[in-house]
Structure formats: C-alpha cells, structure tokens
Amino acid sequence: MLILGYIVLRTTQTQIFEFELFSLSGVTFSFTFILDKISITFSIVVTLISGRVFFFATKYMEEDPFATRFI
Amino acid sequence: MNFLIFSGSIFLLLVGWDGLGITSFALIIYYESGEAQMAGFQTQIINRVGDVIIVLSFFLLCCRGQFTVFRLRDKVFYNSGVVLLLSLAALTKRAQFPFRSWLPAAMAAPTPVSALVHSSTLVTAGIFILIRLRHRTPLCPTTSRLLLLCGSVTCLLGGWAATFENDIKKVIALSTLRQLGVIVFSLGINFPALGLFHLYTHALFKALLFLAAGHILIITWGSQDLRQIGGVGLRIPFTSLMFTVRRLCLVAAPFTRAFYSKHLILELMLSVPVNMVRFLIMGAATFITGKYVFRTLKSVV
Numbered sequence: 001m002l003i004l005g006y007i008v009l010r011t012t013q014t015q016i017f018e019f020e021l022f023s024l025s026g027v028t029f030s031f032t033f034i035l036d037k038i039s040i041t042f043s044i045v046v047t048l049i050s051g052r053v054f055f056f057a058t059k060y061m062e063e064d065p066f067a068t069r070f071i
Numbered sequence: 072m073n074f075l076i077f078s079g080s081i082f083l084l085l086v087g088w089d090g091l092g093i094t095s096f097a098l099i100i101y102y103e104s105g106e107a108q109m110a111g112f113q114t115q116i117i118n119r120v121g122d123v124i125i126v127l128s129f130f131l132l133c134c135r136g137q138f139t140v141f142r143l144r145d146k147v148f149y150n151s152g153v154v155l156l157l158s159l160a161a162l163t164k165r166a167q168f169p170f171r172s173w174l175p176a177a178m179a180a181p182t183p184v185s186a187l188v189h190s191s192t193l194v195t196a197g198i199f200i201l202i203r204l205r206h207r208t209p210l211c212p213t214t215s216r217l218l219l220l221c222g223s224v225t226c227l228l229g230g231w232a233a234t235f236e237n238d239i240k241k242v243i244a245l246s247t248l249r250q251l252g253v254i255v256f257s258l259g260i261n262f263p264a265l266g267l268f269h270l271y272t273h274a275l276f277k278a279l280l281f282l283a284a285g286h287i288l289i290i291t292w293g294s295q296d297l298r299q300i301g302g303v304g305l306r307i308p309f310t311s312l313m314f315t316v317r318r319l320c321l322v323a324a325p326f327t328r329a330f331y332s333k334h335l336i337l338e339l340m341l342s343v344p345v346n347m348v349r350f351l352i353m354g355a356a357t358f359i360t361g362k363y364v365f366r367t368l369k370s371v372v
C-alpha cells in the first residue's frame with residue numbers, strides 16, 4: 001500500500017484495480033478501487049486524525065465503566 | 072472510511088457509506104441516555120434518506136450499463152440525473168441545509184467521537200464523493216445552483232445558531248456546519264481543488280479544536296456551558312493557547328492555515344458570476360463567524 005501510494009504520488013498516475021463479480025444482461029457488476037492523488041492524500045489525513053483521536057480517547061475514556069465497549 | 076475513499080464503483084461506495092452510518096450511530100448512542108438515543112436515531116434516519124437516494128441512482132446507472140464512479144465524469148453523464156442524485160445523497164451526509172439537524176444533535180456522543188465524526192470522517196464523506204465525481208468536468212448548472220444555495224444558507228444558519236448557543240461542543244459543531252457550507256460553496260462555483268484544500272485544513276484544525284474542548288471538559292468536570300467555564304486559560308495554558316489559535320484559524324486570521332484556503336474561496340466568489348442573494352448571504356455569514364468565535368474566546372481565555 002505504501003509502495004503504491006509512493007508510486008502514485010511521484011508519477012501522477014492513476015491506478016485502477018477492478019475485480020469483476022458477475023455479468024448480467026450486458027451489465028458488469030464489479031468492485032473497483034481507485035488509487036489517485038486525491039484518494040491517497042485524503043486517506044493520509046483521515047488515518048492521521050483517526051490515530052491521534054484514538055490516542056486521545058484511550059486517556060479520555062479510561063475512567064469510563066464501559067470503556068472496553070468503546071474501543 | 073478508507074473503503075469509501077478508494078471505492079471506484081457504486082457498490083463499494085454504498086458499502087463504505089453504510090459502514091460509516093452504522094458506526095456513527097453506534098458511537099453516538101454510546102451513553103445510552105434518552106438524548107443520545109434520540110440523536111442517534113435522528114442521524115440514522117437522515118443517513119437512510121441518503122442511502123435511498125443512492126439506491127435510486129442505481130436504476131439510472133443500470134440504464135447506462137456500468138457502475139464505475141470515474142466514468143461519471145464523462146459527457147454522457149453530464150446532464151443525467153445521476154450526479155444530481157449523488158449530490159443530494161451527499162447533502163444528507165454532510166449535513167447541509169435541509170438535512171442539517173443531525174449534526175448539532177450528534178454532540179450527545181463522547182468528545183473523541185465528535186472529533187472524529189465532525190472533522191475527518193462522516194461529514195467529509197459526502198464532500199469527498201462530490202470532489203471525486205467532478206474532479207475534471209464541471210457540474211451541470213442545476214447541481215451547481217443547488218450546491219450554491221445549500222452552501223450559503225447552511226453557512227448563515229450555522230453561524231446564526233452558534234451566536235446564540237451556550238454549549239461549547241455545540242458551538243464547535245455549528246462552526247463545522249459553517250465551514251462545510253464554505254466548501255460546498257467552493258464546489259458550486261467550480262473550484263473543487265480549493266474545496267479539497269479547505270477540507271484538509273478544516274479536518275486538521277477542527278480535530279485539534281475538539282480535542283482541546285475535551286481537555287477543557289475534563290478540567291471543568293463535564294460542564295459544557297460557556298458561561299461557567301471562564302478562567303480555564305490560567306489552569307491549562309497550553310490547551311487554551313491551542314484552542315485560541317484554532318479559533319483564530321476558524322475566522323481565517325492572517326497566517327493561520329485556513330487563511331490561505333478560506334480567503335481564496337471568498338475572493339474567487341467575487342470573480343465568478345454568483346447570484347447576488349447568495350453572495351450577500353455568504354458575506355453576512357462571514358461577519359457572524361467573527362462574532363461567535365470571539366464570544367467563545369472571551370469565555371475560554
């Protein structure tokens with residue numbers, strides 16, 4: 001994932017991974033993943049904030065009786 | 072959330088979308104109080120409205136014979152209703168004007184949840200879809216008009232409600248509404264790259280603002296009323312400093328992060344043909360933002 005992200009950010013390429021599930025009446029149902037600059041940078045921001053908030057939550061919720069249910 | 076970000080087909084989009092809806096519902100009702108349950112159900116119902124609209128767009132896509140999102144930028148889809156329907160679905164997720172009620176209600180959740188939901192995950196999902204859809208091609212005029220209207224009205228309502236709100240978390244939530252309005256407005260005036268830039272800056276400073284608010288709540292033993300938390304600046308100077316800097320960021324004070332994104336959007340608003348009413352609404356919302364931000368600062372510092 002890191003390597004792919006590095007390639008996409010360095011080379012302005014868009015990588016598309018397509019897994020075809022089935023085809024019905026000429027309509028193809030597929031799972032498609034896109035790796036481009038928008039998705040990679042947005043994923044970095046989201047993961048960074050989620051990680052920081054998780055660290056904050058472990059301290060913030062430590063006295064809560066249901067903390068195990070939270071994390 | 073990452074599932075939604077990397078999704079290229081409408082199926083994966085719906086999986087990520089529903090995953091966000093379900094986890095946010097579970098997190099909002101964590102405290103199991105009546106208020107939290109009401110807020111959770113409100114969020115859930117509005118998110119289900121968004122799901123219904125996405126499923127409706129399935130039928131239009133079936134007529135075209137493919138479900139990949141990136142081909143929606145093609146000219147074939149320029150005037151079709153798919154982009155309009157997906158924009159409407161995004162309106163529900165990012166709490167714009169007709170569907171804005173769930174965002175302040177979701178404050179019943181614990182503070183870390185608010186930080187996550189309001190800064191980077193739930194509300195930005197809708198905007199991310201729109202930016203993904205219209206990365207290169209402009210939107211059709213109907214969708215642009217819808218976005219401009221919803222963005223400007225949400226800005227004004229969010230700012231107006233925050234001026235009279237005394238709950239510190241709700242003030243921050245309503246300021247989120249106001250910033251989302253700005254991002255939607257930038258999409259409406261055909262500057263998606265600026266919208267994405269403001270989305271990043273907003274996600275980072277709003278997360279820090281919520282975490283600082285969480286620390287303030289610990290110090291004041293859970294009191295969220297702005298009138299009762301005066302003087303915390305002396306007890307927790309570093310958190311108070313961070314809070315102050317981020318509040319200044321919210322009004323785009325010079326040399327803060329939001330200065331470079333928000334000012335650019337507001338400046339470009341002058342250079343594109345925008346309806347005068349929407350222009351005036353945005354101007355009024357900008358003045359109101361200054362008012363409520365300095366009111367909060369006066370209470371905290």
